[in-house]
Amino acid sequence: MLPASTLLAWAVNIGGFGLLPGSLANLIALRMANDRRIWWRFHFYSLPMLAWAALVGIWIIATDAVREAR
Numbered sequence: 001m002l003p004a005s006t007l008l009a010w011a012v013n014i015g016g017f018g019l020l021p022g023s024l025a026n027l028i029a030l031r032m033a034n035d036r037r038i039w040w041r042f043h044f045y046s047l048p049m050l051a052w053a054a055l056v057g058i059w060i061i062a063t064d065a066v067r068e069a070r
Helices: 004-016 024-033 038-069
Strands: none
Touching: 004 038, 024 038
16 A cells, blocks of 8 residues: 555646646645645656656657658
């Protein structure tokens, strides 16, 4: 079973893709945690997710552009 902080970070990350203002759920969950260190834990999980999403988005756009060029 995942620790509550890990589960919380992954759950709120889906809504905002790693950006704190990206989702109201991020702000609510981090305030409910009442732990200043959770900000670091949150970004430990959210920034890799944001990078992954950006790379997938770039790949989708690039492959679509190549298909249209043919």
